[in-house]
Amino acid sequence: MGIPRERNPGLVAALDLARQALTLDPNDPRVQSTVARMHLAWRNFDLAERHFNLARQMNPNDPTIQIIWAWAQACLGHPELGLPAAEFAKRLNPRHPRWYDDYLARILFLLGRYEEAAGILEQKTSAEPEDHPRDMGWRTAACGHLGRTEEARRCAAWFVQAVGKYWRGDPAAGPREYVDWFVDASCLRRREDEERLRTGLQAAGLPA
Structure with missing residues (x-):
């Protein structure tokens, strides 16, 4: 956390390996989905959308592809398309892992x-709030929008502690930089969605 994409060796290598996999087998839907995820992480939204759609067209009954496609639709500005896809993914895999619900919450x-x-x-983060920086960021913003001032500020403090625990960027960084990182790493294509996120964080007392 906190390292710019272009200087993050893991992200650079992941995108390169995904592209290599695509060259080897462009007909594998999981490869298409992985390439799409990497492009989304790099905020290459048009390429991400193209490869996500290809993955889903190739295998619409893969629950992992469906839930990731659902989350991507929200990132790309189409949450109304993402919701039924997320619900379908959970029906395809009734024993789905908990991270399905993370994407549903977003x-x-x-x-x-x-x-x-x-x-x-709240169910995800209540036991160990400092271990879930991204989820705590979304929870903080949701509570901020709901006007739950006390809970929102408590979540904001947990968010700062959680990000600080995993931060590998500028050691002098603080809440403002943590918020900027979080909003950027949420990979939202539309400015209004970024503003929705910032507004909730600001209502919780964070410098957003």
């Missing part, structure tokens, strides 16, 4: 359904 947040998003994220 979709619900971007639909303005803050109560539901906050509820899902």
Whole structure:
């Protein structure tokens, strides 16, 4: 956390390996999905959208592809498309891992359904709030939008502690830089979605 993409050796290598995999087998839907995820991480939104759609067209019954496609739709500005896909993914895999719900919560947040998003994220983060920096960021913003001032400020403090725990960027960075990193790393294509996220964080007392 905190290292710019172009200087992050893991992200650079991951994108390169995904491209190599695509060259070797462009007909593998999991390869298409992985390439899409890497492009999304790099905020190459048009390429991400293209490869996500190819992956889903190739295998619409793969629950992992469906849930990641659902989350990507929210990032790309189409949360109304992402929600039914997320619900379909959970039906395809009734014993789905918990991270499916992380993506569902983000979709619900971007639909303005803050109560539901906050509820899902509270279940995920309540036991060990300092171990979930991204989820705590979304929970903080949801509580901020709901006007739960005390809870939002408590979550904001956990968010700062959680990001600080994993931060590998400028050691002099603080809450403002943590918020900027979080918003950028959330990979939202539309400015209004970034502003929705910042507004919730600001309502929780963070410098957003």
